[in-house]
Structure formats: structure tokens, C-alpha cells
Amino acid sequence: MTRCVVVGAGAREHALAWALADSAEVVVTPGNAGIAAHGLAVSDRPAAELDADLVVIGPEAPLVAGLADELRAAGVAVCGPGADGARLEGSKAHLKEFLAAAGVPSADYATVDTPEAAEARLRAARPPYVVKTDGLAAGKGVLVTDSFEEAIADAREKLSGRAFGEAGRRLVIEEGLVGEECSVHVLCDGERFATLAVAQDYKRLGEGDRGPNTGGMGAYAPVGRLDAATVAGIEDAVVAPTLAELRRRGVDYRGVLYAGMMLTVDGPKLIEYNVRFGDPEAEVLAPLYREGLADLLGSVAAGRLGPVPRPAGAAVTVVLAAAGYPEGPRSGDPIEGLGDDGQLAEPLEGVVLFHAGTTRDPSGRFVTAGGRVLAVTGTGGDLATARARAYEGAARIDFDGCQRRPDVARGAA
Ligand code: AMP
Numbered sequence: 003m004t005r006c007v008v009v010g011a012g013a014r015e016h017a018l019a020w021a022l023a024d025s026a027e028v029v030v031t032p033g034n035a036g037i038a039a040h041g042l043a044v045s046d047r048p049a050a051e052l053d054a055d056l057v058v059i060g061p062e063a064p065l066v067a068g069l070a071d072e073l074r075a076a077g078v079a080v081c082g083p084g085a086d087g088a089r090l091e092g093s094k095a096h097l098k099e100f101l102a103a104a105g106v107p108s109a110d111y112a113t114v115d116t117p118e119a120a121e122a123r124l125r126a127a128r129p130p131y132v133v134k135t136d137g138l139a140a141g142k143g144v145l146v147t148d149s150f151e152e153a154i155a156d157a158r159e160k161l162s163g164r165a166f167g168e169a170g171r172r173l174v175i176e177e178g179l180v181g182e183e184c185s186v187h188v189l190c191d192g193e194r195f196a197t198l199a200v201a202q203d204y205k206r207l208g209e210g211d212r213g214p215n216t217g218g219m220g221a222y223a224p225v226g227r228l229d230a231a232t233v234a235g236i237e238d239a240v241v242a243p244t245l246a247e248l249r250r251r252g253v254d255y256r257g258v259l260y261a262g263m264m265l266t267v268d269g270p271k272l273i274e275y276n277v278r279f280g281d282p283e284a285e286v287l288a289p290l291y292r293e294g295l296a297d298l299l300g301s302v303a304a305g306r307l308g309p310v311p312r313p314a315g316a317a318v319t320v321v322l323a324a325a326g327y328p329e330g331p332r333s334g335d336p337i338e339g340l341g342d343d344g345q346l347a348e349p350l351e352g353v354v355l356f357h358a359g360t361t362r363d364p365s366g367r368f369v370t371a372g373g374r375v376l377a378v379t380g381t382g383g384d385l386a387t388a389r390a391r392a393y394e395g396a397a398r399i400d401f402d403g404c405q406r407r408p409d410v411a412r413g414a415a
């Protein structure tokens with residue numbers, strides 16, 4: 003049996019590990035309390051010491067830091083790009099330069115590193131105003147607003163280095179794109195690519211897409227409204243030229259490339275690339291591709307990706323976030339409704355929980371320990387069933403100050 007090591011500690015890694023365990027032996031490093039409770043092996047040792055046939059790297063930070071290169075140099079098969087490919091996510095300024103070279107449609111932009119330059123650029127722009135930190139900021143470095151004053155204040159704050167440290171000392175100011183967003187995950191083996199079911203993420207904290215941007219408050223897949231022609235259009239205009247440009251630059255990209263797309267009236271435009279599975283998108287995609295996932299990700303790592311069959315059914319994930327998320331999440335709130343295995347105390351068909359920010363207190367009870375606490379995934383033959391299950395599961399869990407969106411996949415099912 004293939005021995006897979008999953009690197010990371012969130013709900014994305016929990017979902018990947020759970021799905022991989024269907025067809026492989028799995029160890030998660032470092033994992034979290036909920037992953038361990040779910041009967042999946044966790045280890046504090048680095049991936050290189052875990053004797054893996056395949057390492058799947060969940061988060062962007064180790065990819066940007068070159069973990070995949072290190073492991074490959076030691077002869078380990080890895081699903082995840084090297085540091086050269088990971089720069090697509092690691093630096094927004096690099097991304098924009100790359101997209102221009104590749105001819106991929108995306109928002110116009112300017113890179114600035116002084117408040118004066120930021121203000122001049124914003125004065126020349128029209129709402130919505132978009133202000134981004136250049137470096138990694140865990141999905142929280144982006145402001146999209148119709149208020150010029152708010153945009154200026156945000157740019158000053160970011161440039162001061164107070165909020166994001168060095169990652170914020172350079173900003174990208176972008177044209178605001180308007181349209182529907184979707185998450186297009188593509189598996190790349192260095193040569194070929196295969197597009198997974200398109201997912202939708204709910205980035206804003208509140209119902210109706212109000213409130214601050216978060217890491218993601220829910221997701222569903224597949225997005226039925228996107229027909230095959232739209233997906234093919236994204237592959238032609240965005241994915242294929244990106245892979246061609248990567249190859250031209252000598253980058254052997256083996257891993258997941260997640261294109262955050264905006265479907266504008268002028269056609270699909272790329273908002274950003276992530277060099278890994280989305281979180282919470284992985285919590286819907288992993289269940290849909292569970293069967294044979296180890297082989298599939300193994301074929302990405304080995305450079306022998308074949309056709310990927312379209313999955314049956316649908317999945318919906320509702321994220322339960324801590325009080326105070328995203329600004330200042332509160333830890334230590336006891337979580338009601340969980341059994342000793344960290345799953346629903348009273349199990350429901352087609353519902354699985356993935357732990358993000360949980361830990362166990364000295365008495366063994368699960369308590370909150372992070373911004374996004376739990377992802378509740380419902381699966382079913384269709385979106386309506388998956389959605390009903392996800393919300394029924396989520397309704398059985400509570401903790402003080404729990405924040406959840408009621409409208410994930412609403413109207414889509
Ligand atoms: P990012 O971290 O670059 O994905 O940005 C986070 C979120 O901000 C995206 O998912 C979009 O909802 C929004 N966003 C980013 N860039 C733009 C843009 N140029 N126009 C409109 N919305 C954007």
C-alpha cells in the first residue's frame with residue numbers, strides 16, 4: 003500500500019488525509035487534535051523522516067519555502083510545486099509580471115511602496131478599489147472596497163508594516179473586477195493538466211457576501227452553472243498559457259494549481275493563483291475525488307497524469323469560525339456536539355467533519371483553538387442533498403460566539 007504523508011495542520015489537510023486513507027496508508031505532519039481523534043496517524047517529525055512514497059504538501063508556506071525541492075532532492079515523490087513554481091502565490095508582484103508575460107487576462111495593476119504612490123494610483127482608479135499586500139498574508143492581505151477613504155487608510159496601514167510586517171511593505175493596487183468568482187483547481191504533472199470540478203468559495207465573513215474577507219467560510223462543488231464551454235474557455239485562456247510560460251521558464255510544476263477566477267462581462271479573468279488546494283475547497287473536492295485519490299496525486303508527482311473522470315455527486319462545506327474571527331479569534335471555547343472521535347456525537351449519513359482550529363483541553367474535551375474551527379462537509383447525489391446534510395450537521399455543533407454563514411450554496415442547489 004502506498005504510504006502518503008500529508009503536510010499541514012488544518013481542515014484541508016484533514017480532508018486530504020481522510021480521502022487518501024481510503025486507498026493508502028496516511029500520516030499527517032503535524033496534523034491536529036481532530037485529525038488524530040479521527041483515527042488518522044499524526045506525527046511531529048518532518049516529512050523527510052516519515053518514509054513516504056508520496057508527500058502531499060497542503061499549505062503554501064512550506065511550498066514557497068522550498069519543501070518540495072528538498073524532498074525531491076532526497077528522492078521522494080511530491081505533489082506540490084518547488085519554490086520556483088510556488089512564487090506564483092508567494093509574490094503578487096511576481097504573479098502580475100508572470101501573467102503579463104504569459105498573456106493571461108487579469109486585472110490591471112501597479113506595484114507601490116510609498117503612501118504617496120498608493121494614493122496617486124488610487125486617485126486614478128475607479129471603485130471597487132483593491133489593495134493587496136505583496137507577500138503571503140494567509141488570505142487576509144486583500145481589501146476590496148468602494149470607499150476611496152477606506153482604501154487609502156488601508157494602504158497606509160499596510161505600508162506601515164504594522165499589520166503584515168515585511169509582507170505588507172510593498173503593495174499591489176489593482177483594477178477592481180466585477181463578476182462571479184469561482185475556484186478552478188487544475189492538477190499539473192509538469193506536462194499535462196486535468197481540471198477538477200469547479201468549486202465556489204465564500205470569502206466574506208457574512209451572509210450575502212458582506213463583511214471582511216476571510217480564509218473562506220464555505221464552499222461547494224460542482225458549480226453547475228458553469229458549462230463545459232466556460233471551463234474550456236478558462237483552460238484555453240488561462241491554464242494552458244500559464245503552463246506554457248512555466249515550461250518556458252524551466253519550471254517543472256507538479257502539483258495543484260488553483261486559479262481564482264472572476265467571470266467578467268469581458269470574459270474570464272484571473273484574480274490570483276494558489277499553488278495548492280484551496281481551503282475550504284479541499285473539503286469539498288477531497289470527498290468527491292476520494293476513490294483513488296492516492297493514485298491520482300501520485301500520478302501528478304510522477305509526471306504520468308492520465309484523464310480524470312468527472313466525479314459523481316456533489317459536496318457542500320460550512321465553516322464554523324470562532325468568536326472574533328477574522329480580526330482576533332478567541333480560543334478556548336468548549337465545542338458541543340462532538341464525540342470522542344471528533345465527529346458528530348450522533349452521526350449523520352453523508353456528513354464528515356474536518357478540524358481546523360481545535361484542540362483538547364486537559365479533560366479531553368474539544369475546544370476552539372483558531373479562527374476557522376471546523377468544516378462540516380455534506381455529500382450527496384446532488385447539491386440539494388449535500389447542502390441539507392451539511393447544514394443539518396452544522397446545526398448539531400455549537401460553541402460560544404460561533405460564526406457561520408447560512409447561505410453557502412443557497413440558490414445553487
Ligand atoms: P486574493 O487573496 O488575491 O485571492 O483576494 C481575495 C479576494 O479578494 C478574492 O477572492 C476576491 O474576492 C477579492 N479580489 C481580489 N482581487 C480582486 C480584484 N482585482 N477585483 C475584485 N475583487 C478582487
Ligand code: GLY
Nearest residue numbers: 203218280281282
Ligand atoms: N479558499 C481560498 C484559499 O484557499 O486561498
